[in-house]
Structures are given as structure tokens and as C-alpha cells.
Amino acid sequence: MNSNILIIIIASAIFYGTPLFFAALGGIFTERSGVLNLGVEGTMLLGGVSGAWASQHVGGSAWFTVLMSIVIGMIAGGITSALLAFLCVTLKTNQTVAGLAITIFAGAVGLSSYFANIWGVAENPVPRQIRRLDVFGLADTPIVGPIIFNQTILTYVSWVLAVLSTVYLFRTRIGLQLRAVGESPQTADAMGISVVKYRYVHTILGGALAGIGGVFYSLAIVPTWVDGMTKGAGWIAIALVIFGFWRPSLTLLGAYLFGALQSLGSTLKARGVNISGDILDALPFVMTIVVLVLVSSRFAHRKLGAPAALGVPYEREER
Amino acid sequence: MKSPIRLERRLEQPKWLNWAIPLISLVAALILGAIVLLATGKNPWDVYFRIFERGFAGTRALSGSLKTATPLAFTGLCAAVAFRMGLINIGGEGQLYMGAVGAAGVGIALDGQPTGVVVVAMCLAGMLCGALYAAIVGVLRAKFNTNEIITSLMLNYIASIFLSYLIYNSTSYWRDPVSKNFPAGKPIADRAEWNFFEFAGIKIPLAFFIAIIAAVAVSVLYKRTRFGFEVGVIADSPKAARYAGIRTSSTIILVLALSGALAGLGGAADVGNFRQLLDGKGLQMSGYGYTGIVVAALARLNPITTVVVAVLIGGLTNAGFALQGPDFPSGLVGTLQGLILFTAVAGEILIKYRIKANRRVTTAVAA
The missing domain is CATH 1.10.3470 (ABC transporter involved in vitamin B12 uptake, BtuC)
Structure with missing residues (x-):
């Protein structure tokens, strides 16, 4: 054991944490508008299968194919979440059950698997993948090389997004109005803000980001299509929104913590460390529970709590 | 733009809805499933018939279904x-x-x-x-x-x-x-x-x-x-x-x-x-x-x-x-189950609300 292994763990924590962050950032936008999306897992899988299909079928240069895979994954995720928004915002159904319905509908034995079957996605490899880059030729630099200069394009995009979304949420007028919709839709409505529009837009945006997370699985992590390949990442992303107290910067750190836990198994095994794979596999799930318990203390909630109207359908008083 | 439908809270909940809603939900889910099947080039009638045959028609089918x-x-x-x-x-x-x-x-x-x-x-x-x-x-x-x-x-x-x-x-x-x-x-x-x-x-x-x-x-x-x-x-x-x-x-x-x-x-x-x-x-x-x-x-x-x-x-x-x-891809079961859950949860609103069409009020006439 030397400092080398630590660098590998940090570098792969960022790699594995990237899809978690995309999905969790989507969750932040959705939940800030007052909609709870429990369908992230299914949304990611539909994004992933659509992205894998695009990688197999869209021609042109490698960059173009990868870009189109990401775009198509986003569209698939956006459509899936539009369905959720229709149920939760227009029909005002129970948001918890609606989200579960999305995950069952789209999930491991649902539509994502159905599409993979009829499109023959699983039978073929994913030819054009999201690869790690060698930025400025600095990938071989000691320490910072593997951690910072040898990541995928989506990782760099996620860093930009972390900054932009923080500015958007806390420094712009639209961000303020979005938070108002999530905290007190009655007030927002009285101010002339369209609750319905804000909720639709941010739920769909959240789904598109979850779709990118799914594409990262099918084009970078695995990279081929396997039914149910996200293995609970969507659920961890939902928990990450809570750990991050609905803030992009904290969520990014949380995503890397869980990225580290997810990658620990393969990293240690590759290094010949003898440790039970089952315990390592269970670690992210156990840690999710532990951290959830820690952040659900009363103090944390009062200071940094959830949007007050989260999960509550908005009903305008009838005149 | 105004949405074409509007929900109005029911003052009382009729009893017959208790069994009608699950039935309506199930039928609606099968219709939505048929749309998915049609869109992906499958014959919904054929698929549903075979599910019925395999799941419910005859003693062997029913015995198997009870196991699940x-x-x-x-x-x-x-x-x-x-x-x-x-x-x-x-x-x-x-x-x-x-x-x-x-x-x-x-x-x-x-x-x-x-x-x-x-x-x-x-x-x-x-x-x-x-x-x-x-x-x-x-x-x-x-x-x-x-x-x-x-x-x-x-x-x-x-x-x-x-x-x-x-x-x-x-x-x-x-x-x-x-x-x-x-x-x-x-x-x-x-x-x-x-x-x-x-x-x-x-x-x-x-x-x-x-x-x-x-x-x-x-x-x-x-x-x-x-x-x-x-x-x-x-x-x-x-x-x-x-x-x-x-x-x-x-x-x-x-x-x-x-x-x-x-x-x-x-x-x-x-x-x-x-x-x-x-x-x-x-x-x-x-x-x-x-x-x-x-x-x-x-x-x-x-x-x-x-x-x-x-x-x-x-x-x-x-x-x-x-x-x-x-010709019966995996994933269909979960898709149908998810659709049933969609329509079941959407069906709940029929208990709470009545759906009314929003009449368009033309401002010119109103004024």
C-alpha cells in the first residue's frame, strides 16, 4: 500500500461519482420546484438504453456519435420525467407512488429491458464510448494527472454545471422564483409565478440530467448494455440530494464519496487486496443509510432543510 | 394557455367507485400497453390473448398463476x-x-x-x-x-x-x-x-x-x-x-x-x-x-x-x-406492471375529483 493506491481511488471516485452527480443535480432542480422524483432509477435506465442504441446506430465522427448518444439519452430522460410531471403536476397524484410507477415501468424488468430486447442493444457492444481524455497532455503528471487531467468530457461538464447551477439557484431571479415555488407555491402563485410551468420545466430538466447519468453507465462505466445496469445508483442519487442539502456543491462532494465506495471493490481487487467482494458491494447501500440518519437530525433540518412544499401537489383555491 | 381540463373536488365519494376505479385502471393500463406494443411493431391482441391463455385459461394455467x-x-x-x-x-x-x-x-x-x-x-x-x-x-x-x-x-x-x-x-x-x-x-x-x-x-x-x-x-x-x-x-x-x-x-x-x-x-x-x-x-x-x-x-x-x-x-x-x-421480449411484464401502477395512482384522482372540461371564455364576448 502506498500513496499510489490513494490516487487511483480518488481518480475513480470522480469517475464513478460523475453519473451520480448528474442524476442528483437533476434531483435538486426537480425537488427545488416541489416535485419529488422517485423515478430516477428508471429514468437513468431509459436514458442509458437510448444512449447505447444511439452509439450503435448514429453515424459520423466518433465525437458526433457520442454527443448524439448523450443528447438522445437526455431526450429519453426528459420524456420519462414529463410523464411524471403530468401525473404529479397536472393530475396531482400521490408523488411517491407516481415516482415508484416510473421506476417499475422503466426499470430493470420494464421498458428499458424491453427496448434493449427489441432494438438488439444488449447483443452488440457499444462501439463508441465516452473515454477518459488526456487534457493538455497532462494525464501522466504525478498526482494531479490521473485525478484532474484524465477524466471524461462529462466530468468536466459536470464541474461547469456545478458552478452554473449554484449561480442559477442562488444568484438569479429565476432561481429565486424556483425556490419560492418549492417553498410556498401559494405565495409564488400570488406573485404571478406559474407554479405549473416551473414544476414542468424543472422536472423535465431533472429527467434529462438523470438521462445523462444513465448514458454515462452504458457508454463509460460498463460500457455495454446490461439490464438494470445502474444497480441502485438512481436511488443513491435521491439520497445524495438530501445529503447535499439541496445544494449542488455539497452534492458534488457527496457524489464523489459514493463514487469512491462504488469503485473501491474493483480498485482493491485489481491491486490484489484480499477482501470480501460482497461486503464492498454492500458498502454504498449501508453508507447511504448511515449518512441519511446523520443528516436527518433535527438541527440539520432546521438549518438546511428540504423545500417546504416538497411532495405536495399544488392546488389553487377554487373561487 | 389554459389547460383543457380542470379538476373539481368531489363533495361525496360514491361507493361504486371503490370497485369501478381498479377495473377502469386495469383496462386503461392494458390500452396504454397496447399503444406501446403497437408502437414497437407487436400485435397487442395476440400478446394479450396469449397472456390470458397462459395465465388464466384452464386448470393448469390457474394453478401456475396461483403459485405466483x-x-x-x-x-x-x-x-x-x-x-x-x-x-x-x-x-x-x-x-x-x-x-x-x-x-x-x-x-x-x-x-x-x-x-x-x-x-x-x-x-x-x-x-x-x-x-x-x-x-x-x-x-x-x-x-x-x-x-x-x-x-x-x-x-x-x-x-x-x-x-x-x-x-x-x-x-x-x-x-x-x-x-x-x-x-x-x-x-x-x-x-x-x-x-x-x-x-x-x-x-x-x-x-x-x-x-x-x-x-x-x-x-x-x-x-x-x-x-x-x-x-x-x-x-x-x-x-x-x-x-x-x-x-x-x-x-x-x-x-x-x-x-x-x-x-x-x-x-x-x-x-x-x-x-x-x-x-x-x-x-x-x-x-x-x-x-x-x-x-x-x-x-x-x-x-x-x-x-x-x-x-x-x-x-x-x-x-x-x-x-x-x-417474439415476447422480456421487459414487457415490468412495463405492464408500471402502467398499471400509473393508472391506479391516476385513478385515485377520480375518487377525489371530478374531471370537467374547461370552457373557453372569449374575452371579447365577456367584455
Whole structure:
């Protein structure tokens, strides 16, 4: 054991944490508008299968194919979440059950698997993948090389997004109005803000980001299509929104913590460390529970709590 | 732009909606499913006919469907019991695994004992393991106010890994030592097998009767006892419950333990009545816990209806998995189940609201 292994763990924590962050950032936008999306897992899988299909079928240069895979994954995720928004915002159904319905509908034995079957996605490899880059030729630099200069394009995009979304949420007028919709839709409505529009837009945006997370699985992590390949990442992303107290910067750190836990198994095994794979596999799930318990203390909630109207359908008083 | 429809709150809820809504939901889900099938170049009529044929037509089909329906009745009850108090326990899957682990352990250990003793012991072990596993969720929710949706789901993944460990990655008590190359569970004693009863050629598993008894018991508990009344008060208004002196925390833990015990009983049924061993892959692929949520939602959380709906969804699921092949792609079962859950939850609004068309008011005329 030397400092080398630590660098590998940090570098792969960022790699594995990237899809978690995309999905969790989507969750932040959705939940800030007052909609709870429990369908992230299914949304990611539909994004992933659509992205894998695009990688197999869209021609042109490698960059173009990868870009189109990401775009198509986003569209698939956006459509899936539009369905959720229709149920939760227009029909005002129970948001918890609606989200579960999305995950069952789209999930491991649902539509994502159905599409993979009829499109023959699983039978073929994913030819054009999201690869790690060698930025400025600095990938071989000691320490910072593997951690910072040898990541995928989506990782760099996620860093930009972390900054932009923080500015958007806390420094712009639209961000303020979005938070108002999530905290007190009655007030927002009285101010002339369209609750319905804000909720639709941010739920769909959240789904598109979850779709990118799914594409990262099918084009970078695995990279081929396997039914149910996200293995609970969507659920961890939902928990990450809570750990991050609905803030992009904290969520990014949380995503890397869980990225580290997810990658620990393969990293240690590759290094010949003898440790039970089952315990390592269970670690992210156990840690999710532990951290959830820690952040659900009363103090944390009062200071940094959830949007007050989260999960509550908005009903305008009838005149 | 104004939306073309508008929802108007119903002042009273007509009784006939209680059975009409699930039926309408089911039909609507099948129509939506037909659209998915048509869009992907399949013939919906053909698919549905074959599901019906395989799931419900004839004694053999019905016997097979009851096998799938039985665990679903238990996981459906598991979801219904918790959902009624507003506790979203989606951990039925893991609680069922744990019940199966407990029941299989007892079934193996009690080799040579009379059947009646073993069956009862397996049921108790399954219930206990499921209840304890769900109690984790309950304690965290009651003591630390931790979101039960995510913890119960995380415990599903942990239980699944535990199951793989017992059967595939260790030489545990549950693994058949003879199975070196193809790891499998150790069979329980011959006399530990649960019975089937034949009615008009349909083989009804013993566990299905246990499910009916459990449903009646839950129904009585929720309708006729003080405990059930308190659960209702907490569901309607936790604040009012606290003021009324109801001990909310212990009720949360008890309801989740009961919910888990029901799922655990389903696990015991899977081992005792159907597989006669702890079948890791088999349980993981069945997804009884998640389907149970669909069952409970379509049954509108009514325990007795849950058992009836379990037979319907059990038939659909059983047929869907049995037919899987080139022209019957996997994934169809989950897609249909998800659609049923969509329409079930959307159907709820028909109980609460009336849908009215928004008439366009042309401002020119109004002015």
C-alpha cells in the first residue's frame, strides 16, 4: 500500500461519482420546484438504453456519435420525467407512488429491458464510448494527472454545471422564483409565478440530467448494455440530494464519496487486496443509510432543510 | 394557455367507485400497453390473448398463476399495511428475502419433525426475520426521522447481496454442499414441504389460504381494534395523533414490523410451498416485493381486495415470464406492471375529483 493506491481511488471516485452527480443535480432542480422524483432509477435506465442504441446506430465522427448518444439519452430522460410531471403536476397524484410507477415501468424488468430486447442493444457492444481524455497532455503528471487531467468530457461538464447551477439557484431571479415555488407555491402563485410551468420545466430538466447519468453507465462505466445496469445508483442519487442539502456543491462532494465506495471493490481487487467482494458491494447501500440518519437530525433540518412544499401537489383555491 | 381540463373536488365519494376505479385502471393500463406494443411493431391482441391463455385459461394455467399470486398477496399486504399509515415501505423485497432465509434455515434444521410442526415453525421464523428487518426501517424513522422510502430500498439491495453471499459466495448452512459447480440452496426436509389442495382440478397452495387468513386478520385489525383506529388517526394527521396521546413512534415501529412480517411470511411460503430451498437467483429475478406495491395500489390498500388483485397480477406476471422469448421480449411484464401502477395512482384522482372540461371564455364576448 502506498500513496499510489490513494490516487487511483480518488481518480475513480470522480469517475464513478460523475453519473451520480448528474442524476442528483437533476434531483435538486426537480425537488427545488416541489416535485419529488422517485423515478430516477428508471429514468437513468431509459436514458442509458437510448444512449447505447444511439452509439450503435448514429453515424459520423466518433465525437458526433457520442454527443448524439448523450443528447438522445437526455431526450429519453426528459420524456420519462414529463410523464411524471403530468401525473404529479397536472393530475396531482400521490408523488411517491407516481415516482415508484416510473421506476417499475422503466426499470430493470420494464421498458428499458424491453427496448434493449427489441432494438438488439444488449447483443452488440457499444462501439463508441465516452473515454477518459488526456487534457493538455497532462494525464501522466504525478498526482494531479490521473485525478484532474484524465477524466471524461462529462466530468468536466459536470464541474461547469456545478458552478452554473449554484449561480442559477442562488444568484438569479429565476432561481429565486424556483425556490419560492418549492417553498410556498401559494405565495409564488400570488406573485404571478406559474407554479405549473416551473414544476414542468424543472422536472423535465431533472429527467434529462438523470438521462445523462444513465448514458454515462452504458457508454463509460460498463460500457455495454446490461439490464438494470445502474444497480441502485438512481436511488443513491435521491439520497445524495438530501445529503447535499439541496445544494449542488455539497452534492458534488457527496457524489464523489459514493463514487469512491462504488469503485473501491474493483480498485482493491485489481491491486490484489484480499477482501470480501460482497461486503464492498454492500458498502454504498449501508453508507447511504448511515449518512441519511446523520443528516436527518433535527438541527440539520432546521438549518438546511428540504423545500417546504416538497411532495405536495399544488392546488389553487377554487373561487 | 389554459389547460383543457380542470379538476373539481368531489363533495361525496360514491361507493361504486371503490370497485369501478381498479377495473377502469386495469383496462386503461392494458390500452396504454397496447399503444406501446403497437408502437414497437407487436400485435397487442395476440400478446394479450396469449397472456390470458397462459395465465388464466384452464386448470393448469390457474394453478401456475396461483403459485405466483401467493407471494404477491403477501408482499401486497406488506405494502398495504404500511401505506395505510402513510409509511412508504418499499422494502417488501428485502423483507421477503429475509423471511425466506429464516424459513429455509428452520426447514433444514427441523429435519425429521412432523410436517405440522415444521410448517408452523417456518411461518414463525419467516415472519420474525421479515419483521426484524423491517423494524430497522421503523426504528430509524421513529427515532431519527429518517426517510423510510430510501432506507427500506437500500435494505433491499443489502438483503440481495446477503442472499448471494449465502448461496453463491460462501459455504453457508443454506448452501447445498453437493453443489460445487452450480451453487444452489440446500433442500429442506421432505416432510417440511407444504401441501397443495385440489379444487375442481386447480391446485391451490396451502400458503394461499394462509394469505387469505392474513388478509382477514389485517382487515379486522385495522377496522375493529384500537390499534387500527390509532393507525388511521396517525395517517390522517400525525399532529392530532400526538395531541390525542397516541404513541406515534411505537406505532410506526409496530406497523413496519407487521408489514415486514407479512413479506417474510411470503418468503417462507416461497421456500416451503414452491421451491423447497433458498433459491437466490430465483428470488432476485421474481421481484415479488416491487410487484406487491402494484398489487396494493390497484387494490386501493384494501387487504381483502389485495388478495384478489394478487391473483390477477400473478396471472399476468406468471404468463409474461413463461412466454418470454424472441417474439415476447422480456421487459414487457415490468412495463405492464408500471402502467398499471400509473393508472391506479391516476385513478385515485377520480375518487377525489371530478374531471370537467374547461370552457373557453372569449374575452371579447365577456367584455
